[in-house]
Amino acid sequence: MANRIEPRTGIAFELAKGQTLKVIDPTGEQVADMLAFSVDDHAEAISSGRSIDYAGKLFLSTGDSIYSNRSRIMLRIVEDTVGRHDFLFTPCSSDTFRIIYGDERPHHGCQGNFVQALKPYGITGDQIPVAFNIFMNVALDSQSGAVTVQPPRSKAGDFIVFEAETDLLVALTACSAPQSNNGSFKPIDFEVGPFQR
Numbered sequence: 187m188a189n190r191i192e193p194r195t196g197i198a199f200e201l202a203k204g205q206t207l208k209v210i211d212p213t214g215e216q217v218a219d220m221l222a223f224s225v226d227d228h229a230e231a232i233s234s235g236r237s238i239d240y241a242g243k244l245f246l247s248t249g250d251s252i253y254s255n256r257s258r259i260m261l262r263i264v265e266d267t268v269g270r271h272d273f274l275f276t277p278c279s280s281d282t283f284r285i286i287y288g289d290e291r292p293h294h295g296c297q298g299n300f301v302q303a304l305k306p307y308g309i310t311g312d313q314i315p316v317a318f319n320i321f322m323n324v325a326l327d328s329q330s331g332a333v334t335v336q337p338p339r340s341k342a343g344d345f346i347v348f349e350a351e352t353d354l355l356v357a358l359t360a361c362s363a364p365q366s367n368n369g370s371f372k373p374i375d376f377e378v379g380p381f382q383r
């Protein structure tokens with residue numbers, strides 16, 4: 187039974203070691219930002235830099251691992267029907283919408299949704315790292331390094347499955363940025379699976 191994250195909202199929950207998390211794009215072309223913290227010590231969180239460093243590539247998919255700032259594996263990607271996700275961009279925020287889109291009364295974005303969802307766990311905005319941006323499609327120019335946000339490659343029903351390598355606090359959003367989601371805001375579904383080992 188899938189849980190639904192409504193458009194432009196977010197949620198936090200615990201994921202035990204060995205449990206699986208399936209994140210589904212129910213309607214297509216919708217990004218979900220994901221964070222994970224060590225449940226015992228919130229100073230340990232997923233690290234974009236370390237994960238890209240150890241994988242030796244920017245685009246992580248099946249078989250790749252998401253490492254923490256302390257170089258422990260937090261999650262492994264065990265299944266992925268899309269194969270294109272981003273691990274460079276920070277969660278969209280009111281500042282994103284002010285700076286990039288010129289909004290005068292900006293939405294609080296994934297950053298604001300993370301802050302709300304993580305507040306009960308004592309985590310503040312300053313502790314939020316670069317998220318693993320599921321289904322976000324960023325194109326790179328290898329010469330100039332230019333990055334451009336393209337429509338997600340995910341179609342209705344596409345999914346990615348992670349397995350937790352340690353006990354985690356996970357936060358997940360249905361992303362709020364127009365550019366990242368090809369101009370419309372849609373829900374995200376997720377399922378927490380049984381213990382695998």
Ligand SMILES: [Zn+2]
Pocket residue numbers: 219277278295296297360361362363
């Ligand atoms: Zn977002």
